[in-house]
Amino acid sequence: MKLWRTPFDHNHSAEPLAYVFIDRERCKGCGFCAEYCPRDVLKMGSELSSKGYQLAVVKDGSKCLACGFCELICPEFAVKLTINNKAHSEIKP
Ligand code: SF4
Numbered sequence: 001m002k003l004w005r006t007p008f009d010h011n012h013s014a015e016p017l018a019y020v021f022i023d024r025e026r027c028k029g030c031g032f033c034a035e036y037c038p039r040d041v042l043k044m045g046s047e048l049s050s051k052g053y054q055l056a057v058v059k060d061g062s063k064c065l066a067c068g069f070c071e072l073i074c075p076e077f078a079v080k081l082t083i084n085n086k087a088h089s090e091i092k093p
C-alpha cells in the first residue's frame with residue numbers, strides 16, 4: 001500500500017518491538033496479562049485449552065512495547081517474549 005505521507009513514527013511502528021508467544025499448555029486463563037498489558041496487545045480468547053482453561057491470545061502484536069510486563073506477571077510462566085533486535089536498532093534517539 002502506498003501512503004500519501006510517511007508517518008513520523010514510521011521506523012518505530014514498521015515492525016513490532018517484540019513477538020509475544022502464549023504457551024497454550026501452561027496458560028490457566030487468569031487474565032492478568034490481558035488486564036495489565038499497557039498497550040492492549042493481549043486479550044482473553046474464546047478458545048479453551050486441552051485442560052479447559054480460557055486461553056489468552058495476542059490481539060494486536062504490532063502495538064507491543066517489549067516492556068516485558070506480561071512475561072513478569074504471568075503466574076504460570078506461559079508468556080514468552082522474543083525481542084526483535086532489528087526493530088530496536090532502527091529506533092532513532
Ligand atoms: S511486552 Fe508489554 S506491551 Fe508487549 S504484550 Fe507484554 S505487557 Fe503488552
Ligand code: SF4
Nearest residue numbers: 027028030031033074
Ligand atoms: S497471565 Fe499467564 S496464565 Fe494468566 S491468562 Fe495470561 S498467559 Fe494465561
